[in-house]
Amino acid sequence: MVKSIEVTLTSYQTEPAAKACGRILVSKDNLLFLTGALESGRLCIVEKIDGDGSSVPVRREASLWASPDPLRRNLGRVSKVFREACGFGSAEKCRITFAAENGLDAVPEAAEVVVEDVTKREGLEPVASDPEKLPLWMEHIEEQLDAAEVVFPGMILRDVKRRRTRRDFAVKTVNGETNKLARFCVDQTKVRFPSHSLALRPASSSVSATGSTAMVRAAPQRLQVDPIVGLESTVELLNEFLLFLDPTGDHRVPGESCAVVLQGDTGTGKTMLLKRLAALDWGRAYHIQPGEKLSAIQDIFTEAAEHMPSMITIDNIEKLLSEERANRAAVIQLLSKLLDQLAQAAVTGPQLVVIVTCTNYTRDIPAELRQPGRLDDSITIPFPDTETRQAILRSFDMPLPPASHDAMIRELSLKTHAFNGHELRSLFYKASKKKRARIKETGDMAQQCLIDQDFDVVLQSAVPARMDGINIKPRPVYWHQIHGQAALVEALQSAVDMLNDPEEYASLLKSSPRGFLLYGPPGCSKTMTAQALATESGLNYFSVKGGELLNQYVGESERGIRELFERAKRAAPAVIFLDEIDAVAGRRSDFGDKSASSNRGPQVVPALLSELDGFETLSKVFVVAATNRPESLDPALLRPGRLERHFYVPPPNEQARRAILQTWAQGMSVSPEFDMDHLARLTDKFSGAELVGICHEVGLAAVMKKQKERKVRPDAEPVLLTTEMFEDQIRKTKKMITAQMLDFFSTWSVSY
Structure with a gap:
């Protein structure tokens, strides 16, 4: 029986070894469906299909393997090497077919492999110009093919070295075909050169000059990024923006910008995305450094326009536009002019894109550059929530005990509130060091797995750098430890449920409660309840005392409030706990009450009101405030839409x-x-x-x-x-x- 599945092919996050380049990874469920067994290494057919599911003339053989990591059933992974050799896009929809009864089972041996010299180095003649040296080169070619184990047409052997000369060779055919995959056997496989010296690649293709092994690529069709663990939604939005570069699609409207800004906190993946884009070899990539002169910036845009398709990247644009830069205004003016010129050329559909990153869009990008047609489009890279942290931790392939692998990943994700991807990887590295020290101390070489103790020791001193000054790691407290507050606990649990699954309740409630005020005598578990909320909810948790937000300098307190809410928005879903809120939200004099708890508190109230329900809505963020002095709070904070749910926390019964x-x-x-x-x-x-x-x-x-x-x-x-x-x-x-x-x-x- 012939069985097939349809998947979207994506690349490995890290390019595999040469011997794995001909493999296509699928989920274990898909492998079992296709072959009836969990046996990897069997031959399959990969066909590129168009939008309506019909086959198009791209049909290649590949080796079918089960993915060692969890993989969705609608995805498959192939090496960049194999993808480019086949002419597949970065996220191509393909059909994988397996038919064992037709002999498509084991990967066959290669009887003959034809290779060509595709070296393009100045002053170096084609190897065919000196037939006497062909056998000498053949020995070195066979060594690289043997290391690769499998061969397929389109494979480029980079930097094959003989004495002081390096050459590049392309595999043209395998067993006389241009779509076969076979095992290379040193003693059985015959390797030969063709009778002519024509290069394999067509005139519209290009061969990358980097890397040890690369594929002959077709002319670039579209720029698209493969899904990245933890950044799926961001990559989807970025790929939607990049659709304007698709030559088969509609051109942009006049004045539409060809630039986009990726904003996110340190360590959330901005630079990684830029590197992924540059690594796609879609076109020429140009990078503007923070210290570039005006003339250099002008030259980069000019050259990029002359050598399309091309992309220009500016990482951390706030450094390029630093307040300390003497000609900052001139740089802003130049970028504005260059982006305007690109926008005006939108009708002709230029193959040029500008990708910029920053930490905070509205703060780091000047208003002049946020005008329509310039840097007017931004994509926010969210802070990892609990599920995303689990996915990131799983991607590290950490050596955990099999029996408790899932439980440890889940528990670790709950303990790492506000950790970004970089900090999670650092946590893994530091825990590995603790493991080695533990093994050396105990002498138990059999225990090579990481255990809870290794992570717990590291977590005691691990604090996310960007959360300096904010308590994001409360003492673990659980709901069952909150006594006599059943109504409050139920209300908070309900709020978390609505925050995590808003669609479920959309037909019943226009907007879920965003603000809770806990008031009552001192020592009656108001703070403890917030700690239980942080422990049990799995939300990113931001806790700060009202007095910590006050600053003697005018405007600094308001700025502190804005930054707190900005952090929470980027980390959504999240909860902000404002302890002793009366210190920062006292009554204003307009209300005829002098009970404000501080001189600066009343002046900060407008900033707090603006964040709670001003022009910026709080998406997937709710606020819990606590006070012993509710009478001192500004009444404007207590109306519906702000701190609308009030809970009296009395002494325990x-x-x-x-x-x-x-x-x-x-x-x-x-x-x-x-x-x-x-x-x-x-x-x-x-x-x-x-x-x-x-x-x-x-x-x-x-x-x-x-x-x-x-x-x-x-x-x-x-x-x-x-x-x-x-x-x-x-x-x-x-x-x-x-x-x-x-x-x-x-x-x-x-x-x-």
Whole structure:
């Protein structure tokens, strides 16, 4: 039975060894469907198909292999070498066919391989001009073919060296065909030159001068980037923008820009994307360095226009346009003029694209360059969320215990809030160093896998560099540790669910709640609830105290708020926790109240209001704020659409106090007569923090008692924690929460 599948062929993230260049990787499910077994290395047919699924005249043989990494069923991977030899695009839709009964099973041996000299070096004559040296070159050619193991037409053997001379050779046919794949056998395969010295590549093709092995490429048709783990949505948007370069598509409208800006935080993949684009060999690539002179920038644009297809890249344009640059205004003016000229030529469809990267589009790109037809289009590279971090971690192929591989990846993704791809890879490298040190210390050479301990040690000191000054790694707290706040926990869990799956509730709710205010007496688990939200939700978490945002210099506090929200937006889905919000959002004097908690706080309120619901909407970001002084907050913050959900967090009730005591008592040396119910009743109106403090003081008293007894009698009886010890400490502890305070919160709850 002939079986086939349709996939989109993409390239490897890292080009494989020469012996793997003829392989096509598919998912294990697809391999099982096609061949009925999970056996790699069987021969298949790869055909390029057009949009309606009909075959077009590109049909090549390949070796079918199961992908070692997870791969979607609609994708296949091939080497760049094989893709270019076949004339496949960077994301070509192809049909893979397997038919074992027709003999298409094992990769056959190559009986004959015909190669040609395609060297293009000044002063070097074709090898055919000296027939006596052909056998000498043949020995070196066979060595490279033997290293490759499989051969196929279009293969270029780079830098074949004989003495001090290097030549390039192309495989023209295998077993007399131009579409076959076969195994090269040194003793059986005959290698020969053709009777003529014509080069294989057509006039419209070009051969890259870099790399040890390359393919003969057809004339470039389109510029497209293969999917990248963790950046699938970004690559999709970039490829949509690049469609204007497709010669078969519609030309741009007059004045439309041929430039795009990739914006994202450090380490999110901007430079990698530029390198991927340049590596596609679509056309000539030009790069503008930060220190380029005006004349050099002009020359680069001129040369790129004269040698189309071409691309111009500017990495970190904020460095090129640095405020410290003396002729900054002139550079901006020149770039504006050059981009305008390209936009005006849109009707003719020039094959030239400008790719720019920056950290923050609105801050790093001057307003003059953001005008229509210039750098008016930007693509945001999002910060990795939990699922993306899992995908990135899986792509590293880390040596983890098979039994706990998935669980470790999942747990590690939850522990690495706000880590970018670079920092995740650095984490892997550092954990590997810890593993080697552990093996050296224990001598257990059999344990070559990374374990949780290796990562935990590194994570203790690992802080994402760009998050300096913001607490993104709260103490792990879980929902079951939040006692007596069922309604609040349910509301936050519901908000996270709506944030992660908005389409599910779109028919019921126009917009999900974006702001939560937690208010109540000190020590009643407001901050702890936010920590549980961060631990349980898997969202990127940004925590900052209101006072930390205040700055004595005019405008700096407002800037701090804008940057906090910008970070959260780029890291979405995310949650911002503003602890002690009264320090930064006090009442303005217009409301006739002097209860603002700081001189700068009221002046910062407009910036906070603007971020909450101004012109910029918060996409997949919600805010949780906490305060002990809700009356001091500016009323404008509390209306619907801002901090619209208000939750009173009261002192724990008797049941919650008992749960706190029970949690504390686990693993402690308590007396058999320990009366937890009695103590729960006795601690009425104590906050959760006060109750934990009482437990701590009782423990300290017990330690001191044990130390005194051991000095007198080393064999003294063990000291147990008793109800009486708690009763004594409760009598000594003054309640911070007063009846007047509770009455006030009750009254405020009714008002808001």
